[in-house]
Amino acid sequence: MSANAGTVSEKNPGVRAKSAKPASPWAHAFRRLRKNRLAVTGLVFLILMGLFCTVGPLFSPYVDERVTGANFNRPPSAQNWLGTDNLGRDILTRLMLAGRISLTVGIASMLLSVLIGSVLGAVAGYYRGIVDQVIMRFADVLMTIPSLPLLIIMGAVLSDLKVPSDYRIYIVMLMLSILGWPGLARLVRSQILTLSQREFMQATEVLGLRDRRKIFVHLLPNTLPLLIVVATLSVAGAILSESVLSYLGLGVTPPTPSWGNMMDSANSLIDFQKRPWLWMPPGVAIFATVIAINLLGEGLRDALDPKMKK
């Protein structure tokens, strides 16, 4: 490689310590994550849950939404492993299909709020001044409104407008991300504020790079570790919010299943007392998924940003 290095004479140009493979910061972080047993458990559980929800229904002999004639409210049996509901639908199949919806809503609303939050936060932190004021005051206003009542109001409006069940999923995602981005924007903005003072940002200034490049290529990737952690944890939050709304009948509405609206059966006293197979499975699924996400999130935080460790 140094054959044509004759331009500037050099005797000992220094050699890289380890030449084997590029040790990207991500590889380091992954190694740290692997050592954290709880986080790995969480990750494995989430992967299994994902497979259970996406691949599982393919193996089910029960087509969803088919209301079988006589099998109402059957307890778990060899045919219906988790029993059937009040319309004779197989609970296990429904649980899997509901998981698809709940996980999708959680992840999609996280992605959307990360997108909005990081872009607006970065723009606010980079330009400061009036741009910053406008964006952050708007975020503050959104943050001062308690989210649950707001979600309930929005859900009620949706119900009044008779939005079809299929569309409601998307609107629920949108609602959750609208409430999710201000926190993220704040976080990203504060990071950008400190990062802009770093010397490498002055170096980009000296190179005459465009603002767009400075923000998206130089600044945002530096906030990525934090962003990943917060995004992971916010998936759990989104799943919970979706469940709450759907449980109240204001989020994802039947016939589209979600873990939240499956829990709805717990509203009836008889079902609650006598037919635990109706509401226990979705309850356990929500509980376990949220715990797993939180464990993974904590693990990621320790792995990506050792300084944040308490």
Added chain:
Amino acid sequence: MTTMTNTLAEIKGLSTYFHTEEGIVKAVDDVSFSIPAGRTVAVVGESGCGKSVTALSVMRLVAEPGRIEKGEIRFGDQDLLRLREGEMRGLRGNDIAMVFQEPMSSLNPVLTIGEQLIEPLMEHRLLSKKEARAESAGLITRVGIPRAEEMLKAYPHELSGGMLQRIMIAIALSCQPKLLIADEPTTALDVTVQAQILDLLNGIKAESNTAILLITHDLGVVAEMADHVVVMYAGKVIEEAPVIELFQNPRHPYTKGLLRSKPVIGRREERLYSIPGQVPQLIGLGEACAFADRCESCLPVCRERRPVITQGENGHLVACWLYEEGVSRDE
């Protein structure tokens, strides 16, 4: 300077003030000098004398609350201070490049060397990513780093300070700048690496006729690199001369002090000489010569009026009452 042909850049009456709560800090006050094409001009002075601010002013990157108040920076046939921000951005990294003091923190830790090297190539020379990558391997080889392909995939934390400074120089050179501003390029490096980096810079100057504006406080570096020296004190140019003339025949008491405070090999001394006193506060500097309080040959007039920089023989300029005609020498 007048004897030299082909001036690349000329700084005329540049004043950069910082408007702080305590008052106006005249970090750079009426500074003038010029940079001939393909030569190295060193700006010397101790911390806080305004040399870095001068460099940043040329780049037009003085941060708030600093502001370039007046003056002119001629670069080619244009005045940099009159360009629109977009035009200035087109010059930065392209015609004028800069290398910083701290190579360790001047590269983005999350991007590979390659990703950072191709940026100016894509921005200013409008190369595609592929072309830029090919070009950047050549640049790395040019600054004396072997195994260029591998280096492009490395992250900054994997390299030593000296290597990173080479990378910074490679980035600065990527668009073949006419002027390279080097702000204490070797201060953060150890001595052997310093020598290598200086060799590299000298090689570049010889090869591509790039003018270098070298900011430093290290007279050893000046002796090795510079063709012409500008000495600054408290925001002003106090002496300016070709390098050999300055070292052989320093005139301003401050320059003399600086040269005396260098250790000399073979001469044993109890303590190294140091100029008494401290750099004055830059806020509310009166009419007196800023160096008067520390000066060993201070005259009464020094405390009343500030000397003006005047031309002497051998291209030697100095701002000191000692060399003015008709100044009363009585204490």
